[in-house]
Amino acid sequence: MGQICDPAKRIACFGGRFSQLLAEYLDLHLPMLPPGTIVHTPTPGRDAGFRVDVGRRDVCVVFDFRRYQEDTVELARHAHEQGAKIVLLTDPWLSPAAEFADVVLPARVEAPSPFDSIVAPVALVETLVAAVHARLGPAAEERMRAAEDTLHHASAGGSCKGPGRPGWAS
Template sequence: MSTPPRTGGVGDSPTVADRIRRIQQSLSPAELKLSRALLANYPAAGLESTNSLAQKVGISAPTVLRFIGRLGFGKYRDFQDALREEVQARRASPLTLPARITADSATSELASVVAETASKAIQHTFSVLPEHEFERAVALLCGPAKRITVFGGRFSHLLATYFDLHLRLMRPGTSVHAVNPHEDPGFVVDLGRRDVCVVFDFRRYQRDTIALAKAAAGRGAKIVLVTDPWLSPAADFADVVLSARVEAAGSFDSLVAATALVEALVFAVHARLGGAADERMRTIEAGFGDVTTE
């Protein structure tokens, strides 16, 4: 039985944000200024007219058009059409996303479609992952003077907990607050420039998570945001943005690709910390001792 493609996703094509981040390191100063303006108010900034966007950024209209061409769009209208499609995808929910598998799908087909969809989501996530952004995230997470706090939303807090547990094994002082600082009134007050907040937020973006991240940024903390291809509003004030695909075989978005991205961060942090992390983990393991079963 053939299955129709699931709408509300990004398919095989990179998002506009993916395209921008992919070329950021090769941009001219004017183009870099434009790229930052587009990502800081994504995707709304790109829905303005060419002249309006150029005027707000402080560059020429021809520069805007050259930049759009570098992204792979023949016309400015094509660029805006792509953004409008992303706006619709941002608003998708389990009630608007038709599943690729249905009640009458064979069990073998169900498993096959789930595996194929998850595999493609992982591949697409890493194919557009900006190396410089990933490196910045790892550098922040490995800074010896940094205090790390990880938090997320209703579902994404599971990823936050998973990541937090690994970081606790590898470096001291990883978390200075509970994994769910939404419930800690002193969380923001205690933040400063030595803090790094790793924030997980996926569509439909959670207001309290965004507000907490914004407040943390306002206190001088660095924000590492893990989000979907359409970018949580928290991207507006994040220092590092890493996106993961969320395509799924069913009506609910998947965290499989995001989990793979988290595991890549764990691996990179472990490799960067090296012997110090290994020594800490050996001490922790020795404290647990051997576990035997009868």
């Protein structure tokens, strides 16, 4: 957890064909919490810059669930070999990336369909976000408030009118 909260670290989130969605979900939350963190989502096969730059200052949050993807495991292995810390979110059967991961967070994926469920992995991502938020405390609250204000200001064309705000037309 401390690695994800460290502003000196870059956070890279990536996953496989379906689990990339989870990486992107985490990617939407993290930039609003730890200051100075760069979150990017490299796609295996289109990540030459990432492969060159990854190193000791990086924490890779890797999502890999059964029907494990060789390119995701290989990218995680490469990052590990370059000195990056690996946080792996996987299923109870464990991705091959568990062999070299620094932290392994398994989640249940069984479902009554031919496809695995992402309900528990989404809950795990949300729990991770909540833990980062709690660990960063008031600094995270201030950063989130500033980020939201900036987004609202930009999307309103410089005006943040709404119910209870000056200038709201009824």
